[in-house]
Amino acid sequence: MAAGVAAWLPFARAAAIGWMPVASAPMPTPPPDNRRKQDGLILLNVSGQKFQTWRNTLERYPDTLLGSTEREFFFHEETNEYFFDRDPDIFRYILNFYRTGKLHYPRQECISAYDEELAFFGIIPEIIGDCCYEEYKDRRRENQERIQDDEDSENQNDMVPPDMTFRETMWRAFENPHTSTMALVFYYVTGFFIAVSVMANVVETVPCGTLPNRVKQVSCGERYALAFFCLDTACVMIFTVEYLLRLMAAPSRWNFIKSVMSVIDVVAIMPYYIGLVMTDNEDVSGAFVTLRVFRVFRIFKFSRHSAGLRILGYTLKSCASELGFLLFSLTMAIIIFATVMFYAEKGSSASKFTSIPAAFWYTIVTMTTLGYGDMVPKTIVGKIVGSVCSLSGVLVIALPVPVIVSNFSRIYHQSQRADKRRAQKKTKLGRIAARKSGGTNAYLQYKSNEVTASKAAGQALVCKANPMFDTHHNHLLHCLEKTTNHEFVDEQTFETSLLEVSMAKHPPHSPSLSSGSSSQGLSCCSRRNKRKSFNVPNSNMTGGHRNSIQELSTIHIRERPITNSRSSLNAKFEETVPLNCKQPYITAAIITLPMPPVTRPEDDGSASSPDYSQANIVRVSAL
Amino acid sequence: MSSCRKRCKREMFKFAQYLYRLITGTLHADSVEDELELSAVRHRPEGLEQLEALTRFNRKELQILYRGFKNECPSGVVNEDTFKVIYSQFFPQGDASMYAHFLFNAFDTDKDGSVSFEDFVMGLSILLRGSVQEKLNWAFNLYDINKDGYITKEEMLDIMKAIYDMMGKCTYPLLKDDTPRQHVEIFFQKMDKNKDGVVTIDEFIDCCQNDENIMRSMQLFENVI
Numbered sequence: 001m002a003a004g005v006a007a008w009l010p011f012a013r014a015a016a017i018g019w020m021p022v023a024s025a026p027m028p029t030p031p032p033d034n035r036r037k038q039d040g041l042i043l044l045n046v047s048g049q050k051f052q053t054w055r056n057t058l059e060r061y062p063d064t065l066l067g068s069t070e071r072e073f074f075f076h077e078e079t080n081e082y083f084f085d086r087d088p089d090i091f092r093y094i095l096n097f098y099r100t101g102k103l104h105y106p107r108q109e110c111i112s113a114y115d116e117e118l119a120f121f122g123i124i125p126e127i128i129g130d131c132c133y134e135e136y137k138d139r140r141r142e143n144q145e146r147i148q149d150d151e152d153s154e155n156q157n158d159m160v161p162p163d164m165t166f167r168e169t170m171w172r173a174f175e176n177p178h179t180s181t182m183a184l185v186f187y188y189v190t191g192f193f194i195a196v197s198v199m200a201n202v203v204e205t206v207p208c209g210t211l212p213n214r215v216k217q218v219s220c221g222e223r224y225a226l227a228f229f230c231l232d233t234a235c236v237m238i239f240t241v242e243y244l245l246r247l248m249a250a251p252s253r254w255n256f257i258k259s260v261m262s263v264i265d266v267v268a269i270m271p272y273y274i275g276l277v278m279t280d281n282e283d284v285s286g287a288f289v290t291l292r293v294f295r296v297f298r299i300f301k302f303s304r305h306s307a308g309l310r311i312l313g314y315t316l317k318s319c320a321s322e323l324g325f326l327l328f329s330l331t332m333a334i335i336i337f338a339t340v341m342f343y344a345e346k347g348s349s350a351s352k353f354t355s356i357p358a359a360f361w362y363t364i365v366t367m368t369t370l371g372y373g374d375m376v377p378k379t380i381v382g383k384i385v386g387s388v389c390s391l392s393g394v395l396v397i398a399l400p401v402p403v404i405v406s407n408f409s410r411i412y413h414q415s416q417r418a419d420k421r422r423a424q425k426k427t428k429l430g431r432i433a434a435r436k437s438g439g440t441n442a443y444l445q446y447k448s449n450e451v452t453a454s455k456a457a458g459q460a461l462v463c464k465a466n467p468m469f470d471t472h473h474n475h476l477l478h479c480l481e482k483t484t485n486h487e488f489v490d491e492q493t494f495e496t497s498l499l500e501v502s503m504a505k506h507p508p509h510s511p512s513l514s515s516g517s518s519s520q521g522l523s524c525c526s527r528r529n530k531r532k533s534f535n536v537p538n539s540n541m542t543g544g545h546r547n548s549i550q551e552l553s554t555i556h557i558r559e560r561p562i563t564n565s566r567s568s569l570n571a572k573f574e575e576t577v578p579l580n581c582k583q584p585y586i587t588a589a590i591i592t593l594p595m596p597p598v599t600r601p602e603d604d605g606s607a608s609s610p611d612y613s614q615a616n617i618v619r620v621s622a623l
Numbered sequence: 624m625s626s627c628r629k630r631c632k633r634e635m636f637k638f639a640q641y642l643y644r645l646i647t648g649t650l651h652a653d654s655v656e657d658e659l660e661l662s663a664v665r666h667r668p669e670g671l672e673q674l675e676a677l678t679r680f681n682r683k684e685l686q687i688l689y690r691g692f693k694n695e696c697p698s699g700v701v702n703e704d705t706f707k708v709i710y711s712q713f714f715p716q717g718d719a720s721m722y723a724h725f726l727f728n729a730f731d732t733d734k735d736g737s738v739s740f741e742d743f744v745m746g747l748s749i750l751l752r753g754s755v756q757e758k759l760n761w762a763f764n765l766y767d768i769n770k771d772g773y774i775t776k777e778e779m780l781d782i783m784k785a786i787y788d789m790m791g792k793c794t795y796p797l798l799k800d801d802t803p804r805q806h807v808e809i810f811f812q813k814m815d816k817n818k819d820g821v822v823t824i825d826e827f828i829d830c831c832q833n834d835e836n837i838m839r840s841m842q843l844f845e846n847v848i
Contacts, residue, residue: 008691011743012713013844014750015726017758018765019786020840021831022810027840069670073689085694120697122665324645436715473713479843480714484787484806486794488716494793501797 009472016479023483031471044095045081049088057098064122066098090117097123105132111139149418150425170249187305190242194301197235201295204228236272239265239298261304268298311415315408322407326400330367333396337389338363344381351378367393437491443477444490666699668740677741678748685744692740700737703727717791725785729765751844758841759828773821779807 020027044051061067074082084091090109094117097103105114105128118125128136164172173183204221211218221228243265250256271291303309316323338359345353352375353359362375366389377386481487489497668674674685696705703724710723730738730746749757764770768778783803790798814822814830831837 008695008709009713010688010751011747012710014747015710017750017841017844018722018726018729018762020843021759021762021766021827021837022783022786022806023836023840024806024809026836027843030843068667070667072671073686073693075686085690116697120693321645321648325648328646476713480786480789484790484802486787486790486796486798486802488790489793489795491793493795494797497795497797 009476013472013476016476019479019483023479025482025485027482028475028478030475044084045076045079046084046086046088046091049091050081051091051095053095053098060098060101061123066094066121068122070122086120087113087117090114094118094121094123097127102129103127103132104129105136107135111136111143115140145414146417146421149414150421167249168251170245171251174246174249186242190238191302191305193235193238194298194305196231197239198296198299200228200231200235201298232272235298236269239269239301243269261301264297264300264303267294268301271295307415311412312408315404315411318411319404319407322400322403326397329396333367333389333392334360334363337367337385337392340385341377341382341389344379344385345377348378348382352376363389366390368397369394443474443488666737666739668699674741674744678744679752680744680748688744688747689740692743700739701743702737706738714789714791716793717789719789721781721785721788725765725768725782728768729761755832755838755841756828759831760824763824763827773823774827775821776807776811779810779822780804783807783810 044053058066058071065071071082074084076083090106090113093104093106103123103125115125125136173180173186177183177187204219206220207217208220208223209218210216211223243262246262246265247253247256256262271294274291303313338356341362342353342356342359345351345359353362358375362377364370365372365375366386369390371390377383477488668689669677671682671685674680675682678685680688692701693699695701695709701709706727707720707723710726711719713719727738730742732742732745746761749761753761763774766774766779766782768781780803783806787798787803787806792798811820811822813834814826816826816830831841
């Protein structure tokens with residue numbers, strides 16, 4: 001990645017001309033630019049591995065890179081060869097395509113690397129030969145799914161956009177309970193109440209002993225009717241409130257109402273309200289009793305809480321075709337066997353097979369190898385038909401099941417992988433963030449090394465991988481600073497200056513301030529007088545602090561970075577004088593000494609010098 | 624009414640088809656493999672000789688430029704998103720996407736939504752090897768967002784905000800919200816001679832030619848390649 005970005009550096013520097021007319025300060029001089037020697041050889045020398053082939057071979061396919069004049073861009077005169085800085089292993093397959101006309105896909109290569117090489121050399125992947133095409137397609141689909149998964153989970157776990165309305169926050173809390181404590185509490189409370197409600201439904205049918213003046217056993221529901229009614233009311237109220245809140249927070253209400261979970265919610269709470277409405281009407285109380293059955297749908301509300309349930313549901317949905325086929329073939333078989341059975345047993349006396357639909361029950365029980373034994377054939381023909389039925393039942397049911405099972409397994413493993421990847425991604429992002437902060441520090445480090453006599457030593461700290469790139473890049477960032485009259489600083493200075501601004505708003509307590517902000521300010525006193533003379537022209541830079549105590553604080557803050565020797569400061573002063581003639585800029589240049597030397601004692605993470613070189617080296621590759 | 628009936632019929636037909644597919648087990652057959660699209664965009668630049676004639680780079684420089692270009696964009700053109708990604712890598716602390724957007728529009732001279740190698744190299748030729756007049760022209764073109772020949776305060780404010788966005792938030796002194804606006808005011812005070820609220824190309828070029836700093840900084844990147 002670094003090579004690619006380094007190649008675009010000239011473009012980024014050229015684009016900096018766009019800032020020039022706007023800048024109010026003169027630009028720093030660019031670093032000396034020794035002519036880079038042409039790096040690399042050029043030819044069908046692919047990363048050092050030499051390939052040779054006839055020119056005609058390549059020109060068989062004139063719409064690809066190697067077959068057209070585009071390859072002239074890669075010609076290297078000195079060694080008289082064409083050089084490509086690409087993967088030689090994959091290049092083998094590409095060259096073979098020119099030779100044999102068939103493109104193969106190596107199984108051990110990564111699919112995205114292979115795709116990139118094909119794109120670079122201008123070959124469309126559709127010409128992969130039949131022998132390797134299926135494998136290629138499968139791998140590619142897997143990759144797409146993985147990328148899609150990553151994007152989805154990224155969208156879900158994104159940082160909260162700063163100005164989300166209350167409604168959006170609520171919806172987010174409902175959909176991802178782990179985003180806030182309130183959401184988590186709500187999630188568990190509803191889960192608990194679903195469980196309580198389902199348990200109550202189950203327990204109220206258990207026989208609970210007899211009433212004192214009756215003989216019959218009564219169920220617990222009738223005995224403690226009031227208690228169960230109160231419990232039911234409480235649960236339904238919670239469910240209703242939850243449903244209404246979700247309805248209110250949903251970004252698209254119509255979509256929400258159409259969704260499966262919302263239908264389940266409605267079905268779960270409707271029986272209660274219908275029961276409230278029609279408790280006194282005798283005719284429909286029978287129907288009302290059946291409605292109570294729907295209360296069991298509350299258990300489906302658990303699918304919001306369980307990923308496994310959702311996967312199961314999703315599998316069934318995605319296997320709808322196989323399930324449908326299974327059902328249809330079973331129905332066919334049932335009808336056939338029931339008919340034959342009926343006619344076979346018609347002759348025998350006291351036969352249980354009174355009609356064909358009655359024989360359905362026998363056929364189903366036999367085909368699924370249940371065999372209750374409540375209906376048994378008595379004639380010989382009946383028994384023969386019965387045995388054929390049970391044998392074929394095993395076959396018909398066993399065939400579609402593995403397809404469903406493999407679907408479930410694939411989806412389940414995918415979700416497992418997604419979880420694992422999410423966990424890995426967090427650590428990966430953490431490491432990348434640490435490198436990036438190293439990048440910022442590298443520039444600040446560069447600024448201190450820029451004009452000191454220890455330039456050589458400084459560059460020894462700076463990375464060896466691509467020093468030219470670094471100096472040019474740092475010069476570019478310096479130009480941006482000059483254009484906008486603001487400097488880059490690192491996090492700590494930024495926070496302390498924020499602190500300082502907020503302190504400016506309230507009456508400051510100077511002792512606490514000085515003690516708080518100058519852990520390094522031991523030798524500040526001696527320097528304060530010297531710096532004071534430079535403070536005056538720069539006071540407008542600090543955003544109008546009039547209060548002398550603020551000046552004190554600004555001195556403190558600004559002096560924290562300055563722990564380098566005074567000789568280096570003077571050196572910087574001398575350097576910058578010929579460059580800028582205006583007073584403010586001189587002080588600005590002096591002030592911008594970096595944090596890193598100061599933070600070394602207190603910030604063990606990224607500030608020690610070996611770590612610096614590490615961070616610097618890493619920075620280029622991270623780019 | 625007849626359209627309703629037609630729709631009903633169509634729905635019934637689709638439902639019957641669905642039942643049929645359910646029964647014969649071919650429900651998902653054709654929905655699997657249609658997402659692989661041929662990436663159709665491939666662009667090949669003009670030959671080296673033509674580009675040498677069009678720009679002020681010599682052969683070697685063009686070779687170097689093309690190799691870098693092709694590495695990052697194998698398809699031969701840069702679209703705006705790739706452009707933003709590439710440019711943002713140089714400014715990790717801030718958000719370079721707005722300025723990259725304006726840059727993209729300045730490079731994309733034929734307005735086809737992508738920057739080909741020719742556009743890229745011609746833009747670079749002006750910026751690195753052009754005369755000061757040409758560079759100022761280019762800068763004016765960059766600032767004039769709607770390309771109407773005038774830079775208004777709003778356009779300049781957009782550009783200024785984009786430049787300040789690249790700094791990010793960790794700056795010293797603290798970036799305030801009206802810093803870009805103030806900078807725009809300073810700019811207009813300097814450039815807008817007749818105080819009509821817009822800067823024309825002549826005012827711009829005149830003023831820049833009279834400003835030593837700007838003239839000197841224009842020569843800054845002569846030896847970049």
